[in-house]
Amino acid sequence: MHSVYITSLGKFLPGPPIGNEEIEDYLGRIGGKSSKAMRRILEQNQIRYRHYALNKEQRSLYSNAEMAHLAIRDALERNGNVRSDDVEFLAVGTTQGDLLVPGFASMVHAETGLPVMEIATHQGVCGSGMQAMKNAYLHIQSGENEAAIACASEFPSRVFKHTRFEDQGSYADRAIPFDTDFLRFMLSDGAGAAVLQNRPSRTGLSLRIEWIDNQSYAPLYDVCMYAGMNKESEEPIASWMDYATIRDAANAGAINLKQDIRLVNEMPKVGVQRYFELVEEGRVNPAAIDWMVCHYSSHFFREEIFRLLRLGGLMIPEEKWFTNLYTKGNTGAASIYIMLEELLNEGRLAPGERILCMVPESGRFQTSYMLLTVVGSKSEETTAFLERQPEAPHLEFDETHEIQSYLVRQFVQIWIDFEQKLAQVPIIHKLYHGQFTLEDYKLLMENIRQQVIDGSQWIARAASYISIDHIDLRSLFIAHARDEHRDFQILERNYLAIGGKLTDIQSGEKNIGSEALSAYLFQRASRDNPVDLIGAMWIIEGLGCRMARYWGEMIRDQLGLQDEHVSFLLYHSDSDEKHFERLEAVVQHPLLTLEIAARMVKTAKTTARLYLLQLEELGNT
Numbered sequence: 001m002h003s004v005y006i007t008s009l010g011k012f013l014p015g016p017p018i019g020n021e022e023i024e025d026y027l028g029r030i031g032g033k034s035s036k037a038m039r040r041i042l043e044q045n046q047i048r049y050r051h052y053a054l055n056k057e058q059r060s061l062y063s064n065a066e067m068a069h070l071a072i073r074d075a076l077e078r079n080g081n082v083r084s085d086d087v088e089f090l091a092v093g094t095t096q097g098d099l100l101v102p103g104f105a106s107m108v109h110a111e112t113g114l115p116v117m118e119i120a121t122h123q124g125v126c127g128s129g130m131q132a133m134k135n136a137y138l139h140i141q142s143g144e145n146e147a148a149i150a151c152a153s154e155f156p157s158r159v160f161k162h163t164r165f166e167d168q169g170s171y172a173d174r175a176i177p178f179d180t181d182f183l184r185f186m187l188s189d190g191a192g193a194a195v196l197q198n199r200p201s202r203t204g205l206s207l208r209i210e211w212i213d214n215q216s217y218a219p220l221y222d223v224c225m226y227a228g229m230n231k232e233s234e235e236p237i238a239s240w241m242d243y244a245t246i247r248d249a250a251n252a253g254a255i256n257l258k259q260d261i262r263l264v265n266e267m268p269k270v271g272v273q274r275y276f277e278l279v280e281e282g283r284v285n286p287a288a289i290d291w292m293v294c295h296y297s298s299h300f301f302r303e304e305i306f307r308l309l310r311l312g313g314l315m316i317p318e319e320k321w322f323t324n325l326y327t328k329g330n331t332g333a334a335s336i337y338i339m340l341e342e343l344l345n346e347g348r349l350a351p352g353e354r355i356l357c358m359v360p361e362s363g364r365f366q367t368s369y370m371l372l373t374v375v376g377s378k379s380e381e382t383t384a385f386l387e388r389q390p391e392a393p394h395l396e397f398d399e400t401h402e403i404q405s406y407l408v409r410q411f412v413q414i415w416i417d418f419e420q421k422l423a424q425v426p427i428i429h430k431l432y433h434g435q436f437t438l439e440d441y442k443l444l445m446e447n448i449r450q451q452v453i454d455g456s457q458w459i460a461r462a463a464s465y466i467s468i469d470h471i472d473l474r475s476l477f478i479a480h481a482r483d484e485h486r487d488f489q490i491l492e493r494n495y496l497a498i499g500g501k502l503t504d505i506q507s508g509e510k511n512i513g514s515e516a517l518s519a520y521l522f523q524r525a526s527r528d529n530p531v532d533l534i535g536a537m538w539i540i541e542g543l544g545c546r547m548a549r550y551w552g553e554m555i556r557d558q559l560g561l562q563d564e565h566v567s568f569l570l571y572h573s574d575s576d577e578k579h580f581e582r583l584e585a586v587v588q589h590p591l592l593t594l595e596i597a598a599r600m601v602k603t604a605k606t607t608a609r610l611y612l613l614q615l616e617e618l619g620n621t
Contacts, residue, residue: 002198003390003420004140005375006207007081009341010074012067012153013190013328017049026052027184028162030176037178041185045298050188050329052157060158063098064191068153069111071191071337075149078345079195080203082147084114087195089148091120091135093128093333095156096227096257108151125225126295127214127361128152129192129333130368134212136196146198152333153191159227159257160184169251179258183225186259186297188329192337200375205349207340210371210424211283217270217365224264224362227257264362268301271360272308274367279314284371286314290353291343292321295335296360299325316356322348335359336370349374352433375433390419393545407597411538411604418539418608419546425615431551436558438498445495445568446508447618452488454518455540456481462525462533470591473531490568497565509621513614520610524603531596535604539611 018026020042024034053062062070076084090109097104103121118139122131129152136150160183165176175181200206223231228240230252243249278284296302302323309315324342331338336359343349357370393415399405422428427444430436463477495505510518524530552569555561563570 001141001417001420002143003423004137004209005197005200006194006209006340006344006372007197007201008075008079008195009192009337009344010071010076010078010194011190011192011334011338011341012070012074013051013331013338014053014062014067015051015055017327018052019049020047023050023185025056026054026058027157027160028058030162030165030171035181035184036175037181038185041182044300045186045325045330047186047188047298047326047329049327051190053155053189054157054161058158058161058163060155062155063107063111064094064096064153064155065098065104065107065111067155067189067191068092068094068104068108068151068193071153071193071334072108072112072149072151075193075195079201081199081201082195082197084112086147087114087117087149088145089118089120089136089139090114091122091132091139091148091150093122093124093130093132093150093152095123095125095128095154095332096159097121097123098155108153114149124333124366125361125363126297126332126335126359127363127366127368129336130212130214130357130359130370132333133194133196133336133370134214134368136194137209137212140196140198143198148196149193150196150337151191151193152337154187154332154334155189156183156187156257156332157189160187165256167250168253168256170253176256177253177258179261180253180256182259182261183257186330188331190328190331190334190338192331192334192341194337194340203376205344205351205374205376205378207344207355207372208375210373213274213278213283213369215274215367217367221266221365222260222263223364224260224267225258226260226363227255230254231258231260259362265304267360267362267365268296268304268308270365271358271367272305272312274369275309275358276312276314278369284356284369286316288354289316289320289356291349291355292316292358293336293339293343293355294321294323294358295339296323296325297330297362301360340372347378350378351376352429352435390416391546393542403592403594403597406594407592407600410597410601411535414601414604414608415538415542415546418612421612422547422615425612427615427618428551431554431558434558436555438559441498441555441559442495442500443618445491445500446505447511447514447614449488449491449495449505449508450510451514451517451614452491454521455487458518458521458525459533461522462530465525465527466529466531470529473589473591487568487571490571494565494568498559498561511614511617511620513610513612513617513620517607517610517614520606531591532599532603535600535602536607538600538604539607543611 053067054060090105092105092108094104098107105119105121109119120135122128132152133150136148139145139148165171237243240249240254249255322343324339328338336357351374353374355372359368423432427440430440459477460481463474463481466474466477492502492505496502521536524533548569552566556566
């Protein structure tokens with residue numbers, strides 16, 4: 001599984017900002033009369049400006065697909081990592097495309113002129129933009145693609161022209177229903193796009209996607225925001241296509257976009273309930289959120305969300321909430337893109353910040369959440385320690401040997417997952433984001449010293465349990481134990497060099513993660529022919545090969561230290577590469593069977609999890 005990064009964001013907002021006093025100059029006055037409900041609706045939603053992709057003659061200036069294309073172009077032009085020819089997947093969301101058929105993504109793809117690729121259309125309401133984001137995210141995470149685009153675009157203004165309602169027989173002598181008039185003053189036009197990649201941007205900031213959670217509650221609620229039927233008809237018809245003619249459907253108002261006002265107040269409850277569940281599941285820590293980016297269609301719903309969060313005792317402070325609803329309008333599925341675009345492109349974000357995104361949808365009730373971490377540097381120059389794409393240490397093997405190939409494939413998958421999770425461990429997260437302190441370094445050394453001492457001991461014990469029939473393997477284990485049995489002394493010298501006391505590091509106890517790791521390794525080492533410990537060495541020696549120098553140089557430079565202060569890490573980068581030659585000898589050994597390889601894989605998985613636990617539990621003795 002690969003990490004996924006939003007490396008650029010773009011938007012397209014058609015025409016100039018339109019104030020409240022001009023809305024009906026663009027949409028028109030039905031029957032020549034201003035809407036009686038407009039002032040009340042605008043007071044509730046508090047939107048001051050929005051954009052329309054039509055002019056005052058109500059002619060469309062763009063198609064919905066064109067707006068999506070212009071947002072995509074903006075995102076690509078802001079991206080220094082990827083060219084349009086590198087994009088391999090396109091996912092697009094909207095409420096209503098330009099055509100009934102074909103799918104909206106096909107029309108957008110044609111506008112963009114991007115290469116032949118896989119595409120996906122997500123049609124719904126506000127949640128369709130997050131569905132497109134999730135689809136693109138999964139394509140990158142799985143490794144199927146390296147670069148993808150997620151986009152959402154909305155063009156609702158053209159369905160609210162006064163001429164549409166004046167020609168409908170049902171409203172010839174009466175005002176249009178509030179459920180339709182309501183949306184005329186709620187929705188606006190615009191598009192947003194995101195470029196997703198399996199590596200962060202070489203310059204500036206990127207947003208690493210930690211997870212995306214989309215939930216539908218359709219079986220629990222009636223339809224709320226909809227077009228294509230009449231819920232209140234005395235003889236309800238399932239679809240506008242079931243009317244005798246299209247004219248009949250139009251006259252009955254079945255084609256109008258509507259909102260069930262009585263039901264829409266359920267939307268904040270559904271969204272907040274899912275937030276509470278995510279907190280209980282441990283996926284959201286309210287105290288760790290720096291930005292809460294919530295798409296709410298009206299200021300009225302913001303107040304209701306706040307009320308429910310306070311009742312539940314899980315309120316994220318109001319100053320951390322961000323929206324541009326009041327100045328950019330409610331652009332539905334595109335809103336979350338347009339909000340994130342402003343945060344990223346206008347320099348509001350800082351490395352290490354966490355962003356929780358929330359998109360409730362009232363179509364038939366869906367809720368989407370996304371957690372992002374800001375990575376990279378605000379500088380225009382590449383930072384020395386920009387997060388690297390996870391990559392397993394190199395291991396020589398016979399590619400024609402089926403069991404060896406299986407084992408190395410499994411090892412590589414375990415390593416990639418391990419390295420991705422390492423980046424989320426608090427002590428490593430601080431290091432990667434320039435927040436590492438001298439006390440962090442001392443704490444790290446205090447907590448790994450005993451594990452370093454135990455390393456040579458469990459390897460020596462394993463050697464004693466390898467039968468004489470495999471004396472060559474026993475010799476490899478003994479040589480490995482010999483190389484490592486004095487390494488803890490280098491660690492102690494580093495600790496003293498940065499001002500620590502020898503008695504402090506020597507008297508330190510194992511934390512609970514170290515206890516679990518050591519107990520497991522000694523238990524495995526005490527079995528006959530414990531060659532499955534090659535799986536443990538893959539993780540531990542891999543840390544030396546892949547991470548030790550990387551971490552050592554970061555610690556040195558962030559804390560203003562010298563090489564002699566981080567020599568334990570720098571030394572292991574070189575010495576563990578030699579140890580990998582011994583791992584290769586075991587992987588290529590005639591003793592290897594499919595059963596032994598499977599045991600090695602399980603030992604590698606277990607060691608990886610326990611090593612993470614050791615780092616997660618620093619100081620917890």
